[in-house]
Amino acid sequence: MQLIQQESRRLIVAISGASGAIYGVRALQMLKRCDVEVHLVVSKAAELTLKHEVGTSSVALRELAHAWYQASDIGAAIASGSFMTVGMLVLPCSVRTMSEIHTGMTGTLLSRAADVVLKERRRLVLGIRETPLHTGHLRTMTNLSEMGAVIAPIVPAFYTAPQSLDDIVNHTVGRLLDLFGIDVGLATRWTGQR
Template structure:
């Protein structure tokens, strides 16, 4: 089996993360299986000004959110895992409790039960106690909760650079190097006298 990844785009703000993820996975030659929630469609159109149909064209395979008979709903369908970018608090709650109502959250549950890699780019702030408890529950089950927090040590010049770095770091977790992350190599001591650091 070649590399294969399930990509979920839920209705949280940050649809650009899911779209960029699909673009980078295509460049890497990774087979993608896409599930966009109903709310995700609205968010794509509102935030990016493009149609959900154009986003679907970036994936190798597209599955309707209500199609629980899709391949990615079964543990026998082998994948590297799943990334949900962005992941809404509702999707997080369904995954944390195992009470899934769509193919997106069912696919995530399958990844957890098969002990594969699940990465959730959770988007919400501030967080309630319930949000935090659900994040802990997913983490205890082996999932990775990865809020898309920007890294400023990279000195980003654009939103695109921020997004590329975040998505690349998420793909790192699947041992996929998109070549877009600016890696930390330590402080540049030539630019900062040691007396200012210690």
């Protein structure tokens, strides 16, 4: 995917309340080093997860984004299709957030922005963080995929021979950013048999 317009260098990053908040934080850290304008929204549930799992808050994450929005701010720029972006990454994405996006019942800015990305036919990547999945979850994922979303469950790659948890997180986030044509240089590329 080639990024050519300045507006297409904008990416919405959302962190929902699913376990795995480090993935969203790492994406923000990686994007800070790139020429990408990041617009951040964090759900209420993610506030708790960030504190518990990473020992931080969304306030501390504001410095990693160009713009930060409260989840209740449904009048924010990212709630409109006229605000041009390359798309949106929800990382991690809870089943609740996924379900809200699927139904179009957008009660927060996070789900509204995702709905806008879908209706504008932009790239929406959902880093689903849940297991096991029941049939309803799987059907919702199928429907979202048919609507244009990219369903990207958080699954470690072991072909990279990771030596640490950071290696796994970096590779996973790097591959998710690949889906927007953003190469942060941390994803190990498969070149064939070793």
